[in-house]
Amino acid sequence: MKNISIWEDFSGKEFKSLNSDLDVDVLIIGGGITGISTLYHLKDSKLKVILCEQNRIGRSVTGKSTGKLTFLQNDLIDKIKNKFSLNEAGIYINSQIYAMESIVQIINKESIECDLCKTYSYLYTNKDSETEKLLNLEKYLNSIGIKTITDINDLVKSKYMFKVGDTYLINPIKLLYGLICDNFNIYENTSIKKIEREDDYYICFTDKNKIKAKYVVLASHYPYFSVPYLFPLKGSLEKSYISASKYNTTPISLISYSYPFISIRNYKDYLIYLSNSMNVSDSIDDLNNFKELNKKISDLKLKPDYLWSNIDIITNDGLPYIGKIKDNLYIGTGYNTWGLTNGFLAGKIISDMILGIDNEYAKIFNPKRINFNQVAGALSDSISNVKGYINGLFTKNGEIEYKIFGGDVIMNYKGDREYSVYHSCPHMGCGLIFNEVEKTYDCPCHGSRFDIKGKCISGPSNKDITFEGIDS
Numbered sequence: 001m002k003n004i005s006i007w008e009d010f011s012g013k014e015f016k017s018l019n020s021d022l023d024v025d026v027l028i029i030g031g032g033i034t035g036i037s038t039l040y041h042l043k044d045s046k047l048k049v050i051l052c053e054q055n056r057i058g059r060s061v062t063g064k065s066t067g068k069l070t071f072l073q074n075d076l077i078d079k080i081k082n083k084f085s086l087n088e089a090g091i092y093i094n095s096q097i098y099a100m101e102s103i104v105q106i107i108n109k110e111s112i113e114c115d116l117c118k119t120y121s122y123l124y125t126n127k128d129s130e131t132e133k134l135l136n137l138e139k140y141l142n143s144i145g146i147k148t149i150t151d152i153n154d155l156v157k158s159k160y161m162f163k164v165g166d167t168y169l170i171n172p173i174k175l176l177y178g179l180i181c182d183n184f185n186i187y188e189n190t191s192i193k194k195i196e197r198e199d200d201y202y203i204c205f206t207d208k209n210k211i212k213a214k215y216v217v218l219a220s221h222y223p224y225f226s227v228p229y230l231f232p233l234k235g236s237l238e239k240s241y242i243s244a245s246k247y248n249t250t251p252i253s254l255i256s257y258s259y260p261f262i263s264i265r266n267y268k269d270y271l272i273y274l275s276n277s278m279n280v281s282d283s284i285d286d287l288n289n290f291k292e293l294n295k296k297i298s299d300l301k302l303k304p305d306y307l308w309s310n311i312d313i314i315t316n317d318g319l320p321y322i323g324k325i326k327d328n329l330y331i332g333t334g335y336n337t338w339g340l341t342n343g344f345l346a347g348k349i350i351s352d353m354i355l356g357i358d359n360e361y362a363k364i365f366n367p368k369r370i371n372f373n374q375v376a377g378a379l380s381d382s383i384s385n386v387k388g389y390i391n392g393l394f395t396k397n398g399e400i401e402y403k404i405f406g407g408d409v410i411m412n413y414k415g416d417r418e419y420s421v422y423h424s425c426p427h428m429g430c431g432l433i434f435n436e437v438e439k440t441y442d443c444p445c446h447g448s449r450f451d452i453k454g455k456c457i458s459g460p461s462n463k464d465i466t467f468e469g470i471d472s
Helices: 033-042 076-082 088-109 128-143 172-179 284-300 338-357 372-394
Strands: 021-029 050-054 118-127 160-169 186-187 196-197 201-205 209-217 235-246 253-256 264-269 269-281 308-314 321-326 327-334 400-407 409-412 418-422 433-435 440-442 455-458
Touching: 021 033, 021 201, 033 172, 033 209, 033 327, 033 338, 076 088, 076 128, 088 128, 088 160, 088 172, 088 338, 128 160, 128 338, 186 338, 235 284, 264 338, 269 284, 269 327, 321 338, 327 338
Parallel strands: 021 050, 021 209, 050 186, 118 253, 209 327
Antiparallel strands: 118 160, 196 201, 201 209, 235 269, 235 308, 253 264, 264 269, 321 327, 400 409, 409 418, 433 440
16 A cells, blocks of 8 residues: 555656756746646746746645546535625636636647546535535526536435536646646756845745746745735635545546535546545544545445545635735635646636736635635634644654754654654644654644655645754
């Protein structure tokens, strides 16, 4: 069994690290779907564009997703209807269909080998109380011209289920590499540590170099350069547990309507199964959460060949944050677990803004929007942050030895050899929790992740936690 996502078995081209100062028009920070989409949509402009990724392309959230392209997104459409209006819900659905169809068109145009598979998408509930909600959602979709079909699928027990056609499944990491052209300027293992405004430009600093850029795009999942933007109060983080098991089935894409979410799809001769979605402040016992996932797939007589987890940003009002947050500074984040369509769309919207092109979907995703749902959700997010901080302080793990050195708490993992790391996340000082299955240190406050040696593999932290003060 492998404790990586099934997509990460695809190695892909490697890119060098930045080793000199640069003067560019556009700096994109982050090599997931948002960053690569922005880069792709700027490829025919005359702008000098570079992308910096702190690790490897696609190895963060995009490469740990389930790889679905669909507008049938659990209860999200109903959330947007309730928190905004039918009009905004319709615009959101159209944006997802646009993104999905655009991705497929580009895959065909560029002859991208990413295991594209057309399939039906199913939405179901196993709760009597939700049957009417699904019926009403089905009526709404029909009213805006989307055909639905009442159906059943034996992979799950349900009270009610329907499906829609013309949706897709892909290998997300293969998609990213397929979007990369030979002349793209990409730098891996290049972390941007600090951004400063100087006249009409931004000066962005790595450990050894600096980049002067007129435009900066924050495409790094969690926007760690946005303190004035108060992002920690505008969204929460959700952690999910995923498996891939040998299983022969026809193409299938299925998701439950509400918590606890179950998401199922096939990939070649594997069945990918997601469950146990919860706030990161509650997901402190990763070992038990993976055991719960194993119980679910064992009911299907499956054994995991791959086990991994993923962390998604959930916004307070159900809509992503995409667009300009200040002069020539852009952001794409908060995709509510639907990052492939929304991340691709973010790349299109942001590139259009940089090029001075109107985009019909830009207004609904305005990251500077303020509404009651955001204000009401800020209190809940604050409570989650505090809960995560407390859990990080007091949650210990038997595989880890804890020491005090120079006033700092140090964690020692004794596996094949001993590795020493700081206990506190560099982002905002939350205590880290050891993930026994994936052998990572995870932040229960804001979702940063570090490998067994202390290297930061996912932000908002942009610093490592490796400690050299104890002999290994």
